[in-house]
Amino acid sequence: xxxxxxxxxxxxxxxxxxxxxxxxxxxxxxxxxxxxxxxxxxxxxxxxxxxxxxxxxxxxxxxxxxxxxxxxxxxxxxxxxxxxxxxxxxxxxxxxxxxxxxxxxxxxxxxxxxxxxxxxxxxxxxxxxxxxxxxxxxxxxxxxxxxxxxxxxxxxxxxxxxxxxxxxxxxxxxxxxxxxxxxxxxxxxxxxxxxxxxxxxxxxxxxxxxxxxxxxxxxxxxx
Amino acid sequence: xxxxxxxxxxxxxxxxxxxxxxxxxxxxxxxxxxxxxxxxxxxxxxxxxxxxxxxxxxxxxxxxxxxxxxxxxxxxxxxxxxxxxxxxxxxxxxxxxxxxxxxxxxxxxxxxxxxxxxxxxxxxxxxxxxxxxxxxxxxxxxxxxxxxxxxxxxxxxxxxxxxxxxxxxxxxxxxxxxxxxxxxxxxxxxxxxxxxxxxxxxxxxxxxxxxxxxxxxxxxxxxxxxxxxxxxxxxxxxxxxxxxxxxxxxxxxxxxxxxxxxxxxxxxxxxxxxxxxxxxxxxxxx
Numbered sequence: 367x368x369x370x371x372x373x374x375x376x377x378x379x380x381x382x383x384x385x386x387x388x389x390x391x392x393x394x395x396x397x398x399x400x401x402x403x404x405x406x407x408x409x410x411x412x413x414x415x416x417x418x419x420x421x422x423x424x425x426x427x428x429x430x431x432x433x434x435x436x437x438x439x440x441x442x443x444x445x446x447x448x449x450x451x452x453x454x455x456x457x458x459x460x461x462x463x464x465x466x467x468x469x470x471x472x473x474x475x476x477x478x479x480x481x482x483x484x485x486x487x488x489x490x491x492x493x494x495x496x497x498x499x500x501x502x503x504x505x506x507x508x509x510x511x512x513x514x515x516x517x518x519x520x521x522x523x524x525x526x527x528x529x530x531x532x533x534x535x536x537x538x539x540x541x542x543x544x545x546x547x548x549x550x551x552x553x554x555x556x557x558x559x560x561x562x563x564x565x566x567x568x569x570x571x572x573x574x575x576x577x578x579x580x581x582x583x584x585x586x587x588x589x
Numbered sequence: 590x591x592x593x594x595x596x597x598x599x600x601x602x603x604x605x606x607x608x609x610x611x612x613x614x615x616x617x618x619x620x621x622x623x624x625x626x627x628x629x630x631x632x633x634x635x636x637x638x639x640x641x642x643x644x645x646x647x648x649x650x651x652x653x654x655x656x657x658x659x660x661x662x663x664x665x666x667x668x669x670x671x672x673x674x675x676x677x678x679x680x681x682x683x684x685x686x687x688x689x690x691x692x693x694x695x696x697x698x699x700x701x702x703x704x705x706x707x708x709x710x711x712x713x714x715x716x717x718x719x720x721x722x723x724x725x726x727x728x729x730x731x732x733x734x735x736x737x738x739x740x741x742x743x744x745x746x747x748x749x750x751x752x753x754x755x756x757x758x759x760x761x762x763x764x765x766x767x768x769x770x771x772x773x774x775x776x777x778x779x780x781x782x783x784x785x786x787x788x789x790x791x792x793x794x795x796x797x798x799x800x801x802x803x804x805x806x807x808x809x810x811x812x813x814x815x816x817x818x819x820x821x822x823x824x825x826x827x828x829x830x831x832x833x834x835x836x837x838x839x840x841x842x843x844x845x846x847x848x849x850x851x852x853x854x855x856x857x858x859x860x861x862x863x864x865x866x867x868x869x870x871x872x873x874x875x
Contacts, residue, residue: 549632
């Protein structure tokens with residue numbers, strides 16, 4: 367897919383309103399990747415991410431006049447639509463979602479098998495990166511979407527605040543807690559024996575664990 | 590700086606988000622003094638590196654190429670429909686403006702022409718009413734004419750059939766009488782006629798009643814005399830009386846016993862002819 371030329375989003379938006387097909391193509395090429403990746407990182411489902419991305423641009427086609435560049439950038443507007451679409455679809459498909467496997471145990475097995483089979487460093491790193499992906503998917507939705515926007519899509523706090531409809535300070539606090547939870551999960555997955563001697567979760571984030579994470583922690587604690 | 594404050598700032602340091610130089614120096618100093626906090630900083634940097642690697646790995650992820658064409662088609666359809674609706678809105682607005690601006694002019698013109706229009710409408714109404722009355726009158730006349738014509742046609746068609754119809758009782762009664770006396774019917778002697786045989790005579794007398802001047806007894810010299818070759822008069826159903834001027838030779842030719850002379854004198858006689866036109870009887874009038 368060819369990259370979009372260097373035209374600002376505001377100009378493209380003006381051209382979109384008068385029905386410029388090329389402008390729509392440029393907007394699509396510029397934003398389809400980030401939108402799709404965001405939907406994929408939040409949902410973990412490629413098909414759902416594709417549907418959500420298509421619905422984002424269909425909404426842009428239908429509601430071009432609703433976009434006000436004074437309130438925020440086009441990207442934030444599109445990410446906001448994507449977030450709503452993904453959450454709506456996740457809520458719809460929740461009754462049919464399979465039970466999550468014990469991700470930490472499976473990641474332990476992956477790490478052991480990688481060390482036994484003598485995989486290269488790249489393969490081991492790819493396995494660790496996959497563990498990071500899975501750990502992000504296990505974060506609570508509020509933290510997950512902030513991590514996806516700010517850490518994976520490199521969006522600023524202000525843009526993420528516009529996209530998620532909250533204050534920039536809320537974004538900062540959610541991001542901090544999300545990173546702490548992510549680090550704790552990865553630490554537990556990477557060093558399964560370490561939780562016997564050292565605290566797996568930083569002191570500042572112990573009281574921020576979700577009930578599911580606390581339950582997870584209790585199951586892994588030695589009896 | 591204590592360890593809790595260090596834990597708060599460690600992720601920001603790992604993601605290069607800490608812009609405060611003094612805070613950065615404090616964190617560095619604390620990490621050099623505290624081994625646990627240094628491990629936390631290393632872990633945070635490692636996590637940041639992994640997340641960045643994940644972002645870099647997924648950076649090329651895109652939607653299928655077919656989505657672009659379908660969305661472009663949807664965009665074109667939407668804006669074509671919008672342009673059409675905008676055109677309709679423009680036409681509608683223009684029409685409304687034209688109506689609004691011309692409303693006063695139309696009302697003025699209407700008030701000026703009101704008298705003329707009312708007069709013409711009244712005349713038209715009267716003409717319409719007149720036309721309606723003429724139409725109804727014409728329809729009534731045509732209906733009456735049609736009824737009379739239908740009555741005449743019925744009379745012409747049905748009346749002869751009614752008059753010529755033979756009573757079933759007569760036909761049924763006559764058949765056994767004829768079959769009962771076949772030998773008698775062949776003779777010219779008419780004796781003791783039965784009641785059945787008298788019926789045709791009565792019908793003959795009523796159906797072919799002679800005119801008054803023909804049937805008057807004082808003007809006739811004789812009664813009807815059966816001609817020599819005539820059939821039995823009682824068996825004749827239909828016939829007619831014809832008044833003729835005949836010469837004596839004609840009478841002789843018919844078999845009457847008259848003296849033949851050459852004077853050329855004409856005799857007025859009534860001939861009774863049967864249904865086939867054959868004379869059956871004659872009566873001398875003068």
